[in-house]
Amino acid sequence: GSVLAVCSCTVLPLFAGIYSRGAGIGPATAFLYSGPAINVLAIILTARVLGLEMGIARAVGAVVFSIIIGLLMHLIFIKEERAKEAAALQMPPVEEDPRSLGQYTVYFFTMVAILIFAAWSKPPQPVGFFNTIYEIHWYLTGFFLILLIVILKAWFNKEEVMTWGDSAWGFAKQIFPLLLGGVLVAGFLMGRPGVDNGIIPARYIETLVGGNSLAANFLASIIGAFMYFATLTEVPILQGLMGNGMGKGPALALLLAGPALSLPSMIVIRTVMGTKKTLMYICLVVVMSTLSGLLFGYFRG
Numbered sequence: 104g105s106v107l108a109v110c111s112c113t114v115l116p117l118f119a120g121i122y123s124r125g126a127g128i129g130p131a132t133a134f135l136y137s138g139p140a141i142n143v144l145a146i147i148l149t150a151r152v153l154g155l156e157m158g159i160a161r162a163v164g165a166v167v168f169s170i171i172i173g174l175l176m177h178l179i180f181i182k183e184e185r186a187k188e189a190a191a192l193q194m195p196p197v198e199e200d201p202r203s204l205g206q207y208t209v210y211f212f213t214m215v216a217i218l219i220f221a222a223w224s225k226p227p228q229p230v231g232f233f234n235t236i237y238e239i240h241w242y243l244t245g246f247f248l249i250l251l252i253v254i255l256k257a258w259f260n261k262e263e264v265m266t267w268g269d270s271a272w273g274f275a276k277q278i279f280p281l282l283l284g285g286v287l288v289a290g291f292l293m294g295r296p297g298v299d300n301g302i303i304p305a306r307y308i309e310t311l312v313g314g315n316s317l318a319a320n321f322l323a324s325i326i327g328a329f330m331y332f333a334t335l336t337e338v339p340i341l342q343g344l345m346g347n348g349m350g351k352g353p354a355l356a357l358l359l360a361g362p363a364l365s366l367p368s369m370i371v372i373r374t375v376m377g378t379k380k381t382l383m384y385i386c387l388v389v390v391m392s393t394l395s396g397l398l399f400g401y402f403r404g
Contacts, residue, residue: 112331112368113218114138119375120270127187128180128376132384133173135372140165140363148226148338149358156403157351161358164395168359172387179383206258213251220244312344315352315400317393323353324392327361328369328385337361352400360392 114135122131141162150158177184223240226233236243255264312323332340341354364385373381 112365112371115368115371115375116271117218118372122375125187127177127184128380129173129177129184131376132176133169135384136172136363136388137165137169140359141169142362145338145362152338152342153345153354157355157358160355160395160399160403164355164359168363168388168391168395171391172384175387176380176384180380202258210251210254210258213247213254216247217244217251220247310348312353312357313348313350315350315397317397319350319353320356320396320400321389321393323349323356323396324360324389327357327359327392328364328389329366330361331365331367332361350400351403352396352398354396355399356392356396359395360388364388 117138118131118135121134122128126134146158146162146165149161220236220240220243223237225237228234255267259267312319312326337358341349341357344357345351345354369381369385372384376384
């Protein structure tokens, strides 16, 4: 997940795909968190804009979170996981696959490359490697799209391609209407961060998350969990909030909870793995973000 420059919504089709294809709840939720949270570009930008210690804290916290959340989700729902594994063992043996592991690796890498370059964000400063990639990211996306078409024609038969297309269309119909509704509600409540206010004024948020109290860290985690952040936008938004008095602890709590969750993503995740597992995943992210912010603020605030 760390190689993907994706937001909490962009990662959903990939998560839904690997979970529905039989991935365990632990690895699936670890991927769901790590995709948007362990974003190499965002971590570098965090260190440059908010300071090296904040960048390191975000990187370490995100990696540890993805592992712990995956392990806890597996342990909490271990009975269901064992039943799922037992059912898989009872399934009839599948036919021998005509494709090699290397072919699947190239196929998967090509699709990941399309996602990475299509979602490549414009860097704050129009210089350097990241800006060079941004200037040609649509050309790179087009190249890998053409490569994907060649792979599909060479390695997959017509029936498999049709099944792949039907599955993609099914995910689109399942996810996009819910995302649209969730984005509208989140925008109504929170507005566009750094641009305009929703019904909850930004100045109230800035006032409530000052200092490093338990309440401030918890509130920052809740706000981050429900607010939608496009890729890389959380850093300049937090820069403004910290400039208005937001504590370092709540800032880290929001950094750890915000990119990985949003109201739109919660709605979609529920349709994929059910209400109980979704609520547990949300609670784990919020609680761990709160505790991490509290500790960071205590030692570095």
